[in-house]
Amino acid sequence: MAKIVVALGGNALGNSPSEQLNLVKSTAASLVNLITLGHQIVISHGNGPQVGAINLGMNFAAEHGQNAAFPLPECGAMSQGYIGYHLQQSLENELRAQQMKQQVVSLVTQVVVDSQDPAFMKPTKPVGAFYSQQQSQKIAADKGYTFIEDAGRGYRQVVASPIPQSIVELNSINQLIESGAVVIACGGGGIPVVQQDNGWQGVPAVIDKDRSSALLAANLKADQLIILTAVDQVYLNYNQPNQQALSQLTVSQAQQYIQEKQFAPGSMLPKIEACLDFVQSGPHRTALITSLAHLDKALAHQTGTILQQEETQK
Ligand SMILES: Nc1ncnc2c1ncn2[C@@H]1O[C@H](COP(=O)(O)OP(=O)(O)O)[C@@H](O)[C@H]1O
Numbered sequence: 001m002a003k004i005v006v007a008l009g010g011n012a013l014g015n016s017p018s019e020q021l022n023l024v025k026s027t028a029a030s031l032v033n034l035i036t037l038g039h040q041i042v043i044s045h046g047n048g049p050q051v052g053a054i055n056l057g058m059n060f061a062a063e064h065g066q067n068a069a070f071p072l073p074e075c076g077a078m079s080q081g082y083i084g085y086h087l088q089q090s091l092e093n094e095l096r097a098q099q100m101k102q103q104v105v106s107l108v109t110q111v112v113v114d115s116q117d118p119a120f121m122k123p124t125k126p127v128g129a130f131y132s133q134q135q136s137q138k139i140a141a142d143k144g145y146t147f148i149e150d151a152g153r154g155y156r157q158v159v160a161s162p163i164p165q166s167i168v169e170l171n172s173i174n175q176l177i178e179s180g181a182v183v184i185a186c187g188g189g190g191i192p193v194v195q196q197d198n199g200w201q202g203v204p205a206v207i208d209k210d211r212s213s214a215l216l217a218a219n220l221k222a223d224q225l226i227i228l229t230a231v232d233q234v235y236l237n238y239n240q241p242n243q244q245a246l247s248q249l250t251v252s253q254a255q256q257y258i259q260e261k262q263f264a265p266g267s268m269l270p271k272i273e274a275c276l277d278f279v280q281s282g283p284h285r286t287a288l289i290t291s292l293a294h295l296d297k298a299l300a301h302q303t304g305t306i307l308q309q310e311e312t313q314k
C-alpha cells in the first residue's frame with residue numbers, strides 16, 4: 001500500500017461550476033480506484049482561475065456598493081470551500097457507489113509564508129481569466145494590476161506567490177488520515193498566513209499549490225506525489241513543431257532541462273520544481289505528472305511523466 005498525495009490543477013478544472021463538477025466527477029472515479037487498490041490518498045487542488053474569478057466578482061460587488069472589497073486570503077478561503085465541496089461530494093458519491101464507507105473531509109488550511117519573502121515585491125502567480133494583450137493592457141492601466149503572457153494561452157493577472165514554509169493544520173490532517181478519512185487539504189496552495197505577535201494573519205498572495213502539495217507530501221512521508229493538470233505529459237520544446245514527450249525524468253535530467261528553460265515559469269516550472277523537492281525529501285519517493293482525464297492510463301505506465309531519483313530508476 002502506498003501513501004499518495006494527488007494535486008489537481010486549478011486550470012484543469014474548467015471555467016464554470018458545471019464544467020468543474022463534471023471534471024471532478026470523472027476524476028473521482030480514478031481517485032476511488034486508487035483507494036480500491038489499497039492506497040491511502042490525500043488530495044490537494046489549485047485555485048488560479050477560481051480565486052481570480054471570486055476576487056473579480058467580490059471587487060465588482062464592492063464597486064457597486066454591495067460590500068467592502070474582499071482581500072486575496074479571504075478569496076482563497078472561498079475557493080477552498082467551492083472546490084472542496086465539489087471534490088467532497090463527488091468522492092462521497094463514488095465511494096458509496098462502490099459500497100465503501102470512508103468519510104471525505106475538506107479542511108480549510110492555512111500555510112505559513114515569510115513576510116519578508118521577495119515574492120511580495122515581484123508578482124509571478126497567474127490567476128483568473130486569460131485576456132488578449134490589448135484587454136490586459138487596458139485592465140492594467142485602469143486597475144494597476146500586473147499581467148504576464150501565460151504559456152502561450154493568453155495574458156493573465158499575476159499576484160505574489162511566496163514559498164510555503166509549513167502547514168498550520170498539519171496535525172489535524174494527520175489525525176483525519178489516521179481516522180480513515182479521505183482528506184482534501186492545502187486547497188489553492190493553502191491560505192497564506194504570517195506569524196504576528198498576536199497570532200496568524202492572512203497576507204495578499206496565492207501560494208503555488210504544487211509547492212504546497214510537495215510540502216504536504218513530504219510532511220506526511222508520502223510515497224508518491226501525483227500532479228494532475230491539463231496535459232498528459234511533460235514535453236521538451238513544448239508547443240513547438242519538434243516537441244517531445246517525456247515518460248521518465250531523473251533529478252539530474254530535470255535540473256538540466258530547467259537550466260535550458262524547457263519549462264514555462266508560472267505553469268510547468270513550479271510543477272517540476274515541486275516534484276524535485278518531493279523526490280529528494282526522502283528515499284524511494286516518486287512524482288507523476290499527467291492529466292485528470294488520463295490518470296488510469298498513467299498508472300498503467302501508458303502515459304504521464306515520472307520523476308524519480310537516479311538510483312530509484314535503476
Ligand atoms: N514543457 C512543458 N510541458 C508541458 N506543459 C507545459 C510545458 N511548459 C508549459 N506548459 C503548460 O503548463 C500547463 C500546466 O500548468 P498550469 O496550467 O499552471 O497548471 P494547473 O493545472 O496546475 O493549473 C500545461 O497545460 C501547459 O499549457
Ligand SMILES: NC(=O)OP(=O)(O)O
Pocket residue numbers: 008009010011045046047048049188189206207208209210
Ligand atoms: N494556487 C495554485 O497553484 O493554483 P493553480 O493550480 O490553479 O495554478
